Amino acid sequence: VIVFTSDFGSRDWYVGAVKAVLAERAPRVPVLDLCHGVPPGAIGSAAFVLTVNLGLFPPDTVQLVVVDPGVGSTRRALALRAHGQFWVGPDNGVFAPFLAEKDLSAVELDVEKLAVENPSSTFHGRDIFAVAAARLATGDKLSALGNPIQELKGGEPWWRRTPDAILARVLWVDTFGNLITGVPSEVLREFAPTPQVRLANRTLTGLRDSFHEVARGECLLYIGSSGTLELAARDASAAEAVGIQVGAEIEIRSA
Amino acid sequence: VIVFTSDFGSRDWYVGAVKAVLAERAPRVPVLDLCHGVPPGAIGSAAFVLTVNLGLFPPDTVQLVVVDPGVGSTRRALALRAHGQFWVGPDNGVFAPFLAEKDLSAVELDVEKLAVENPSSTFHGRDIFAVAAARLATGDKLSALGNPIQELKGGEPWWRRTPDAILARVLWVDTFGNLITGVPSEVLREFAPTPQVRLANRTLTGLRDSFHEVARGECLLYIGSSGTLELAARDASAAEAVGIQVGAEIEIRSA
Amino acid sequence: VIVFTSDFGSRDWYVGAVKAVLAERAPRVPVLDLCHGVPPGAIGSAAFVLTVNLGLFPPDTVQLVVVDPGVGSTRRALALRAHGQFWVGPDNGVFAPFLAEKDLSAVELDVEKLAVENPSSTFHGRDIFAVAAARLATGDKLSALGNPIQELKGGEPWWRRTPDAILARVLWVDTFGNLITGVPSEVLREFAPTPQVRLANRTLTGLRDSFHEVARGECLLYIGSSGTLELAARDASAAEAVGIQVGAEIEIRSA
Numbered sequence: 070v071i072v073f074t075s076d077f078g079s080r081d082w083y084v085g086a087v088k089a090v091l092a093e094r095a096p097r098v099p100v101l102d103l104c105h106g107v108p109p110g111a112i113g114s115a116a117f118v119l120t121v122n123l124g125l126f127p128p129d130t131v132q133l134v135v136v137d138p139g140v141g142s143t144r145r146a147l148a149l150r151a152h153g154q155f156w157v158g159p160d161n162g163v164f165a166p167f168l169a170e171k172d173l174s175a176v177e178l179d180v181e182k183l184a185v186e187n188p189s190s191t192f193h194g195r196d197i198f199a200v201a202a203a204r205l206a207t208g209d210k211l212s213a214l215g216n217p218i219q220e221l222k223g224g225e226p227w228w229r230r231t232p233d234a235i236l237a238r239v240l241w242v243d244t245f246g247n248l249i250t251g252v253p254s255e256v257l258r259e260f261a262p263t264p265q266v267r268l269a270n271r272t273l274t275g276l277r278d279s280f281h282e283v284a285r286g287e288c289l290l291y292i293g294s295s296g297t298l299e300l301a302a303r304d305a306s307a308a309e310a311v312g313i314q315v316g317a318e319i320e321i322r323s324a
Numbered sequence: 325v326i327v328f329t330s331d332f333g334s335r336d337w338y339v340g341a342v343k344a345v346l347a348e349r350a351p352r353v354p355v356l357d358l359c360h361g362v363p364p365g366a367i368g369s370a371a372f373v374l375t376v377n378l379g380l381f382p383p384d385t386v387q388l389v390v391v392d393p394g395v396g397s398t399r400r401a402l403a404l405r406a407h408g409q410f411w412v413g414p415d416n417g418v419f420a421p422f423l424a425e426k427d428l429s430a431v432e433l434d435v436e437k438l439a440v441e442n443p444s445s446t447f448h449g450r451d452i453f454a455v456a457a458a459r460l461a462t463g464d465k466l467s468a469l470g471n472p473i474q475e476l477k478g479g480e481p482w483w484r485r486t487p488d489a490i491l492a493r494v495l496w497v498d499t500f501g502n503l504i505t506g507v508p509s510e511v512l513r514e515f516a517p518t519p520q521v522r523l524a525n526r527t528l529t530g531l532r533d534s535f536h537e538v539a540r541g542e543c544l545l546y547i548g549s550s551g552t553l554e555l556a557a558r559d560a561s562a563a564e565a566v567g568i569q570v571g572a573e574i575e576i577r578s579a
Numbered sequence: 580v581i582v583f584t585s586d587f588g589s590r591d592w593y594v595g596a597v598k599a600v601l602a603e604r605a606p607r608v609p610v611l612d613l614c615h616g617v618p619p620g621a622i623g624s625a626a627f628v629l630t631v632n633l634g635l636f637p638p639d640t641v642q643l644v645v646v647d648p649g650v651g652s653t654r655r656a657l658a659l660r661a662h663g664q665f666w667v668g669p670d671n672g673v674f675a676p677f678l679a680e681k682d683l684s685a686v687e688l689d690v691e692k693l694a695v696e697n698p699s700s701t702f703h704g705r706d707i708f709a710v711a712a713a714r715l716a717t718g719d720k721l722s723a724l725g726n727p728i729q730e731l732k733g734g735e736p737w738w739r740r741t742p743d744a745i746l747a748r749v750l751w752v753d754t755f756g757n758l759i760t761g762v763p764s765e766v767l768r769e770f771a772p773t774p775q776v777r778l779a780n781r782t783l784t785g786l787r788d789s790f791h792e793v794a795r796g797e798c799l800l801y802i803g804s805s806g807t808l809e810l811a812a813r814d815a816s817a818a819e820a821v822g823i824q825v826g827a828e829i830e831i832r833s834a
Binding site for chain 2: 586587588589590591592593594595596598599600602603619620648649650651652699700701702705706
Binding site: 076077078079080081082083084085086088089090092093109110138139140141142189190191192195196 | 580582584588589609611612613614615616628631632635636637751753754755788789790791801803804814
């Protein structure tokens with residue numbers, strides 16, 4: 070299987086063009102669209118999507134990841150082997166959060182080894198990454214696609230501790246208006262078992278087990294389906310209710 | 325075939341995560357996305373989508389329906405057999421409009437029978453419904469998934485009659501701005517063969533056969549491709565022209 | 580393969596309904612969604628999508644194109660053979676830009692030959708075009724679907740020359756806010772090798788090779804991944820920065 074994640078959205082032909090290349094070069098390999106709604110260029114949000122869905126895919130899955138604000142610059146193009154799966158995408162930190170150094174095997178993609186002619190300078194998803202993903206999906210080894218490298222670019226952390234709080238970025242605002250952070254339940258359990266978040270117009274205290282513990286329209290904190298702290302409003306959009314967007318920082322204290 | 329309908333939208337990884345579970349557990353079964361743009365939590369709109377597309381799918385199709393504002397509450401999780409197809413989703417009225425009691429066979433999904441461990445409390449689409457759909461698609465019987473139940477939750481009607489009018493909810497506003505009701509052409513024929521709808525800034529009278537019977541930008545009433553009353557504007561958005569949203573009520577009189 | 584392009588967007592069940600018909604009538608043929616985000620009724624934009632992706636698909640591909648603002652009027656329904664592929668869609672100019680008369684073989688679709696009963700007057704994508712595409716994908720000849728015709732409806736040009744400039748329509752605004760024209764790099768090379776575009780609040784001069792030649796937030800002109808002139812902003816939306824929408828006209832002079 071090839072799993073495809075990008076910030077291409079649902080409006081353009083970019084997803085279709087990449088899948089046309091995959092269909093031509095790996096015609097028998099099913100392609101699964103994991104997510105194309107990563108906010109444009111949001112590397113940390115993309116890394117989060119990859120991390121929380123890591124366990125859904127079988128060994129040897131090829132994950133094609135095109136969130137690539139540096140396309141056409143000197144950023145490297147990568148293919149990796151990690152967590153028993155293959156990963157193809159830019160070296161911009163998108164793979165950083167879930168790669169431990171020890172299990173990593175990586176190459177910098179080489180246009181000549183890929184036999185790609187005249188790739189565009191703005192659509193490596195179609196012209197380079199899709200070709201590499203198809204090659205891996207049809208049995209090629211990493212070494213056939215490029216030259217080994219040791220260190221990858223790091224990513225920005227999803228959260229950090231201050232002396233008396235956890236500062237967490239909002240990594241995602243979903244269709245329902247839920248605000249999703251990357252703070253795992255284990256971290257909360259240790260540092261803020263009864264978390265408290267102060268917003269402009271309200272203070273939320275404690276974790277709820279389900280939306281139905283609060284009244285309609287009310288906000289709540291809970292551990293979402295990705296195992297991290299989320300802020301939602303029952304039958305309403307928390308993003309609208311609290312006026313917060315992707316990238317905003319939330320301060321979590323222990324009540 | 326598994327047919328998948330939800331209110332997950334096109335932005336998040338939720339559709340992808342459900343399809344990953346289906347791919348793992350029913351790898352040879354094709355999945356067709358019917359619609360993921362149901363307005364968040366709009367049970368009646370989802371029921372409408374299922375109803376109008378019922379005839380497009382062959383016998384034994386498994387329809388997976390995740391429009392589930394009550395996830396995590398005490399609402400039951402269902403698998404059904406009706407209209408020669410299987411249906412999996414929450415017991416919130418989403419299946420009500422097209423289920424006659426006589427042809428119904430239903431079970432309440434049982435997490436132990438499904439062998440699901442630690443389902444999240446907010447994403448039953450991935451953790452429970454997808455598993456049940458995959459089981460049905462690979463040959464399991466309803467009885468292997470849960471325990472028989474008799475009565476399902478009813479749904480809100482799409483329209484109702486008053487002494488001198490039909491009151492119809494707008495169930496859908498499509499990409500073109502067309503306003504779609506659930507009033508079937510037969511009902512109009514009987515009670516309002518020349519329907520009249522008064523809006524803030526105009527009155528529409530009579531059914532048109534095609535958009536091209538009115539001038540550009542003008543509104544019209546017609547029987548849409550789903551066999552029900554719609555309100556559109558030629559080469560323009562009726563939703564913008566008349567300032568109406570999903571859930572609004574339209575009064576239809578006989579001219 | 581059937582390749583499917585439309586202006587149906589990602590919200591409704593229209594794409595799903597068409598694919599249900601294809602799955603029923605051509606069950607073994609894979610369907611690739613090229614693009615469903617064509618602006619509603621934007622024939623020229625749809626033609627552009629088809630043109631730039633023409634080379635991605637193998638011989639005998641069936642391209643189903645439903646951008647059909649004239650549905651229900653007297654516009655003809657077509658099936659064509661051109662560029663070694665099949666094309667199905669309305670006769671409204673959507674195929675015009677890439678069809679030379681010499682390589683053209685076309686029929687007007689005939690509802691009786693297609694054996695379609697009671698097609699709706701507003702959803703020919705489902706009721707007529709999908710049926711024709713499935714027939715071609717399963718081996719039928721053009722002549723089995725309709726009657727030969729000679730001339731197709733022309734399309735509006737994507738750009739035109741004035742004595743001292745090129746006037747180009749914005750055919751597409753993508754998810755990143757890039758403004759895409761249909762002016763090929765060869766045309767620029769001949770008439771405006773150093774193109775200059777004056778906007779309300781800035782003047783852009785010269786082509787850049789990559790976004791990274793300008794500062795963050797700055798606008799630039801470049802040849803996009805489709806081989807035509809685009810206007811982007813680095814790490815930002817050019818559409819927002821310059822306040823321009825699909826259909827606007829840009830004047831390109833030689834600096």
